[in-house]
Amino acid sequence: MNAIDGYLGDLDARLHGPSSAKTDLLTEARDGLTDAAEAYRAGGFDEAEAERRAVADFGPADLIARDYQAELGLRRDIRVLWELIVGVPLLILGWDFARGFGDWSRLGAPPSWYHRAIGAADTLAALSPVVAVAGLLAARLLSRRATGPVAARAVSWSLAGAVGLNLLAVATYGGATGFLEPARLIVSVPCAVLSATWILFSMRLTVAARSWRTTA
Template sequence: MNAIEAYIGDLDARLRGPSAAKADLLTEARDGLVDAADAYLAGGVDEAEAERRAVADFGPAELIARDYQAELGLRRDIRVLWELIAGVPLLILAWDLARAFADWSRLGASPSWYHRAIGVADTLAALSPAVAVAGLLAARLLSRRTAGPPVARAVSWTLAAAVGLNLVAVVTYGGATGLLEPARMLVSVPCAVLSGTWILFSMRLTVAARNFGRTTA
């Protein structure tokens, strides 16, 4: 079906996102167009005209692509939010365990400002997955009233807030420790590994949020 395949090819060229999710949307679109064309064929219309009418009924490619792009962004953002919800608490727990079993005897006492800074970072790190969960719940409620770009934007803003909180927490941890005594992050091998892992994880989340912020804007 040349008209249908040309339309699907146009949609494909306009969309940016994970190949599997994009393939699912394009398959749904193709199936819908084929069903519509078959209905016209059953009514006595020739194949070329049936395809043309099916494509016309489906809507302009630029408008459909806009909605599909929002859906792709929504799926990706939700996946990244779940990674944050699972990853940040796990890193917090692992870091606390590593810190509890590390030998701190060779390090001096920490000043009060350092404890306050670490307390702020702890709060920000804990808020990050909490904001992510709240955003997913809000998006689910919003999706019952509307769909498409509004829900995608809500999830995108939630992702930006959650990733931002985590990033500020990591910067606060590292900045305060670097000012006081960088060796504290390397007090044990597990602490050093977890510090690096948390930094890399935060960078990955930030890149994912920025990339899809551009494609859904």
């Protein structure tokens, strides 16, 4: 195994994340190392020495892996943010549409505290994609002005906030409705489907956000 392949193998073993994104980063690294080695060969060094010098110039694998890992995390977080930005508003609109298929008159009028709780949940649900959009804007700005780890950290916190707000909204919806009358969640088939879909979607977002933290 030559010096470049050995270095890339070490780098690959240190990285965790989507395979396509890892492949892109490693391909960029290989191209840079190959170009540097060719320059050294043109300067009169033999192939082995040229590759060794190219690897040395590129930097220690542990330091490069740290920056690459931050980039992988940034890409993963941005993808999850987009899922939340699109998914949560669609679920809100879907639930409002599904309400029209239920016979709410048989359930009776809810108390005033329930309206306040649902209003609070609506606000939390609406804020979730807003925070996600702020995270994307932060990613764009910080990627130009700061190092990879700094931008990744900012987006990571935005993702945690957006996912947390969505989870709190779902918990408030379900908790208030379950306490008052669970039948309201399944007053019609569309309502039951939307309730289950929102819960599963929220779980998926949470797992996607946490899975990166456990591999970082």
